[in-house]
Amino acid sequence: GAGVSQSPSNKVTEKGKDVELRCDPISGHTALYWYRQSLGQGLEFLIYFQGNSAPDKSGLPSDRFSAERTGGSVSTLTIQRTQQEDSAVYLCASSFPPSGNSYEQYFGPGTRLTVT
């Protein structure tokens, strides 16, 4: 079946502009995660959605970052007033509820964001 998809695959934006990154999780997966991968910081957790529960936003680096998940499926990560340090690959992952030993997160290919 289809995996996690992300769009766009690449985004170049000017400093100060807002950007939206999209994630389509695997159908039926109730958990959705955003991570950021950058040279200086490695792989960092950003935010986690689980069903209808309040999201875990503990990894968002500043209030310029926000995310929403509509209808328990598609998620959008928004970065306002982008800065050069926001340049990174943004990865989305989704997972099943735990059943048996099915705990893995399935990752999308990422969106490479470049802020000029």
Added chain:
Amino acid sequence: AQSVTQLGSHVSVSEGALVLLRCNYSSSVPPYLFWYVQYPNQGLQLLLKYTSAATLVKGINGFEAEFKKSETSFHLTKPSAHMSDAAEYFCAVTPSGFQKLVFGTGTRLLVSP
């Protein structure tokens, strides 16, 4: 808080040689541990996972890892390296199967002919 440490940002092996990538974890509760692989310009692919069942875990592409609680380690091994194994490998921990992954800094595996 949970964390993982990967020793060696780069590991070089010859084709056919043993691969050993080291991962030590810190967790106040029984952890779930994962190894992911990332090929250039691609997302992360799960190699294997430890979720408190067998301590020796076998994964895809001939990789395996052994959970050693006494050493707080979860090292990744493969008996014989292939050129196609060249990639970046990440160890990750989570205190339960349904929360955020905390990643190590990654180890780039280089395989020479």
